[in-house]
Amino acid sequence: MVVQHNMQAANANRMLGITSGAQAKSTEKLSSGYKINRAADDAAGLTISEKMRKQIRGLDKASSNAQDGVSSVQTAEGALTEVHSMLQRMNELAVQAANGTNSKDTDRKAIQDEIDQLNTEIDRVAETTKFNEIYLLKGDDGEKTINMKAHDAGLKGTLTDNGDGTATFKMDELNFGDSVSIGGKNYTIGAADADVDAWFTANGTDVTDAANKKVTINGTEYTYAAAVAKDTTAHTGAIAAGWYAKTPTAPNDENATTTPDFANVAAIKTAVKAGATVKNGTKSITGMNDAKNNTTGAAAADGISDNDVTVISKTKAYDLAAKELLAANQIGDTEGNAKVGIDKNYAATDGANGNGTFYIKTGQSKVANTLSFSLHVGADADMTNKITVDIDTMNSANLGIKGLNVADKNGTAATYAIDAISDAISKVSSQRSALGAVQNRLEHTIDNLDNISENTSSAESRIRDTDMAKEMVNYSKNNILAQAGQSMLAQANQSNQGVLSLLQ
Incomplete structure (x- = not known):
């Protein structure tokens, strides 16, 4: 019998220490809810879990970004709804002003006053609509020059808009005896x-x-x-x-x-x-009977019959058509760019030239650059996680209705204004359609991000979270083993008491 080394007690103590350590870990896992509380618990699992956590938190924030994007798009689209309403009212007013029963001094002036107010309000909406201090319809820094759409002034023929600020209008062939409407007036083509x-x-x-x-x-x-x-x-x-x-x-x-x-x-x-x-x-x-100038009375042909001012020559018809084409294409032209001529140098008609083909240089306007911002809708730095939103400035200059006038003598200007307003409505419709498409895309993006975040969270949970039922079984086992170890340690310490009987 030895007393220096009580191996039974040492063994019992060692096993008790192991059990106590395991019990402490179970207690930690049960109290924290995580089975990985330090890298030593599961080094590989910790690496995978943290990587997943980074993705999950990025996905959640990306979903929030997309929701903010939806809100900004809805704000812009809501403002454009009112712009659309104002343009529809302006179209209604232009149609009313084009009617010949209106008085220029009273009726058309009253109509013009309302159109001016609506134009001002469109500019105000474009200037003030913002989301989180970002002006959505005002455009971005810098300027660009835009080309207006070409117009045919209601003349019968074929208009070809080249899309580069130029257009060609081929008037239907005119022969003597034909009736033609130019600028709201009916003419007969006289014969030479x-x-x-x-x-x-x-x-x-x-x-x-x-x-x-x-x-x-x-x-x-x-x-x-x-x-x-x-x-x-x-x-x-x-x-x-x-x-x-x-x-x-x-x-x-x-x-x-x-x-x-x-x-x-x-x-x-x-x-x-x-x-x-x-x-x-x-x-x-x-026949023409064109021997004198109908305006001055001088003995000189002017392309207008001396007997009937509604009978004109073919070349005079081309001259009148060129003037109406110019008037129609000057609407919204804030840069004075619009020109109409009989060749590519825009040579003017003079009542004795022209063959029915007109070259048009469309009106232009300087506007702010397109507002463009990107929504980051992914957890990674990949540029494909960017959704770009582009919004043009939606003021009257960009819509081609700045300075719109309908208060002329015979309603012709109002008739041409209808075409300009139609172009503006089309432009706003196109912008609203683009915003609606982005909103629908963002809603799908949000659903997808939330789905990925949920599934990734589920996978991360299996790696990181404590299985409470399983860990409770381990805790109970270790608790019993700890109690047994304490009992065995006490018994082992008692085993050396027999030495005392030999010393008595």
Whole structure:
């Protein structure tokens, strides 16, 4: 028997220490709820868990970023809803102003006053709408020049907008006798003298000095009658050959000769060249009779009939069309850029040139740069986690309605304003559509981020969190082992008491 080394007690004490350590760890896990409280608990698990925690917290914040993005987009889109309402009202007012029953001095002025107020309010909304101190509809720093859309002034033809600030308008072909509406006025294309000569010899016209041929002149039908010689026996007189409005009858006076209204086709041509209108079947022609300037009275052709100011030459029609095209394309042009000409150098028409093809340089306006900001919607630094939101400045200059005027004399300006307002409505619709698309995308992004965060949290929980039921079993086991170890240590310490009996 030895007393220096009580191995039973030492062994019991060692095992008790192991059990106490395990019991302490179980207590820590149960009290903290984590089975990894220090790197020593699970070095690999800690690394994986912290990496997952970084992802989870990043995903949660990305979801919050996306929700803030939805709020900002909703703010901008809500403001544009009111801009849309104001533009619709302006369109209503422009349509009203285009009506010919309005008085320029009173009615159109009142309409213009309301349009001015609406324009000012659109600018104010664009200037003041903001989210978290970010102006959403004001644009960004710096300026850019934008081109307006080309307009055809309501003329019949084909407009081709090149998208680079230029356009081409090909007017429908005009021929003499055609009716054309320019600037709200109706005109008839008159025939030049050469056109008159050609018309009478054209296929299908069939106006010749032959018996019983018919032609309508200024609405009255004329019939060609052959000559009838004087009958000296019956003393019935004679009938000269020519065109008569009514069937000629022999005169009572044997010396009298019935004369026609027009002796022959040549006489009819002369009448047409003087401004008469001749119709044969479906074909018709109206002469110009353009010998003086209708404005000054001077003896100089101006492309306008001396008999009827609604009868104009083809080249005069092109000249008037060019002026209307320019007026229509000057709306919203704050830079004075709009031009219309007959060639690519924008040479002006002068009433004696032009072939129906017009080259248009569209109006321009200087506006603020597009506001662009990115929403970070991912946990990583990958640039694909950026969703960019672009919002153009939505003031009257960018919408092409700055300085819109409808208070002219005959409502033509209001008619052209309708097209400009339509373009503005389309531009706001396009911006709202883009914002709506971004909002829908962000909502899907939020759902996806929340789903990934939830699943990653579940995986991290399995690594990091304490299984309370399982750990309680371990705790109970270690508690029992600790109590047993204490009892065995006490028994081991008692085992050396037998030495005392040998020393007595």
